[in-house]
Amino acid sequence: MEEKPKRKAISKKLRFxxxxxxxxxxxxxxxxAPDVVLEVDHIKPVAEGGKNTLLNLVTxxxxxxxxxxxxVLTENQELEKERKQLEIMQERREQLKMMVEWKDExxxxxxxxxxxxxxxxxxxxxxxxxFGRRKVKMHIRRFGFDVVAESAExxxxxxxxxxxRFQKLGGIAYNRTYRDKEGQ
Numbered sequence: 001m002e003e004k005p006k007r008k009a010i011s012k013k014l015r016f017x018x019x020x021x022x023x024x025x026x027x028x029x030x031x032x033a034p035d036v037v038l039e040v041d042h043i044k045p046v047a048e049g050g051k052n053t054l055l056n057l058v059t060x061x062x063x064x065x066x067x068x069x070x071x072v073l074t075e076n077q078e079l080e081k082e083r084k085q086l087e088i089m090q091e092r093r094e095q096l097k098m099m100v101e102w103k104d105e106x107x108x109x110x111x112x113x114x115x116x117x118x119x120x121x122x123x124x125x126x127x128x129x130x131f132g133r134r135k136v137k138m139h140i141r142r143f144g145f146d147v148v149a150e151s152a153e154x155x156x157x158x159x160x161x162x163x164x165r166f167q168k169l170g171g172i173a174y175n176r177t178y179r180d181k182e183g184q
Contacts, residue, residue, distance in 0.1 A: 010057070018040050018059055021059075025059060027059055029064050036061040036062065041057070041058050113145050113148075113149075114128065120152040121156060121165045122162050126162060139169060139173055142173075143176075150176060151173040155168045
């Protein structure tokens with residue numbers, strides 16, 4: 001008599017990764033949580049040697065999973081399912097990579113903007129402290145780069161002292177922003 005393969009519990013982490021990959025959607029009928037109770041199903045059944053691997057697991061609602069039993073999807077269906085899973089995973093990787101690159105580019109742009117404001121305020125003779133950089137970054141996020149750059153120009157024309165220029169920067173940007181809104 002042939003011994004049945006032992007079923008190993010699927011870890012909560014792996015179960016969650018399967019649900020995330022499949023967008024919390026039953027891959028058989030398309031219903032989604034919380035409308036249905038989701039389970040993790042083996043594409044190749046454990047009874048036939050299927051393993052608890054990401055590529056052999058799929059999100060299924062309780063009804064579809066319990067109704068399917070140990071029947072295997074056809075080989076073409078199984079290969080197509082795995083191919084789609086790999087494509088989705090690759091697309092997600094590429095999107096994450098693009099998001100990281102975009103974030104790096106934004107940080108670089110922000111640094112360049114701060115350096116530009118710094119060159120106006122200090123006439124190229126000094127640079128911001130860490131506090132000053134954070135303050136200018138906050139002004140840029142609040143008022144926008146163009147308004148802060150114009151405000152730095154105004155401050156440098158009206159005030160001779162670098163410290164005073166820096167202190168007045170936020171107030172000038174505030175007045176320019178709200179003066180422009182009231183004038184519309």
